[in-house]
Amino acid sequence: MRVTLGIAVSLIVAVAGIFAFSHRDTLSLGTRQIPINNMNLTSLVETDAGLVTAGELGHILISKDQGQSWTPASLSQQRYALLTRLxxxxxxxxxxxxxxGWILRTNDGGLNWQEVAFNPGGEPLLGIHLLPSGAWVAFGAFGQALISRDDGNSWSDLPPPEGTDWHLNNILASIDKRTWLIVGESGTLFRSTDGGENWETVPEFYNGSLYGGLNLGGDNWLVYGMRGNIFRSEDNGLTWTSVGGELPVSIFTHQSLDNGKLLLAGQGGVLLLSDDDGKSFSFLHKSGRMTLTDITRLESGKLLMSSDTGLLPPLSLDQLKQPSGA
Incomplete structure (x- = not known):
């Protein structure tokens, strides 16, 4: 009996070995799909190469057909860190x-990117701009500030304005590039009237975070942030008046439209519309729990929006005015 059992076990092992090493056709896994409609995308711009978006796990994607299809850009080094702004x-x-502290540079519209800075364990960078002097500056969490004087190829530390250690969320330029604002945590706002060479603190007018804004032309500015708060200045950023703040959601981005209209967007898919140069805003749209992060206008005139759950289908302003589920 033991001999018979041993022979049976040996046969089973032999057959298993033959099966394990025998040739078998591998099923095709199919074409890899980029989850463009199910990923955190933080920034969206249009360049000579097409539409470019970036965000989750260091992904940079490009579309040459107005957002109908997307392909990965080529990166010299993939760090899998969240990209916050283009x-x-x-x-x-x-x-x-x-x-x-990850920074990538492209000179072909976003098709190929070279890593120019990376600081493992460093703080997030949140805002970047090119000053009239030709220097690039980048700002981020806990007052982090960097400068590049060789067109973004190398970077060094820059003392933050007045030694602040608040999060610096964005840097804004006037249309003529003479006045600059840095907006940040806990109502932080710095102003420069000499092209970003020197900065002064604007007296606090709000104790919540500011995330963005824009120059409306001349001395008129708009900034926005937490809890739907929106502020307008008519004296080049010296004093500010509230023109919003009734929504329990934060506002993160904007897009200027035709005829002086302005669109703001943020948490909960909320969209606010102004048709009087930012003096007042009306509720336009709300869609689920997504956070809208950026907006760009397509050649068709429709709006393409990025969010923390991917890209939304292009929509016209009239389509956005239609009610949507909360």
């Missing part, structure tokens, strides 16, 4: 910034 000085040269 900024281009023209149709070809731009920078991407992100967590851990």
């Amino acid at each position: 900024h281009f000085k023209d149709g070809r040269t731009g920078l991407a910034i992100g967590h851990e």
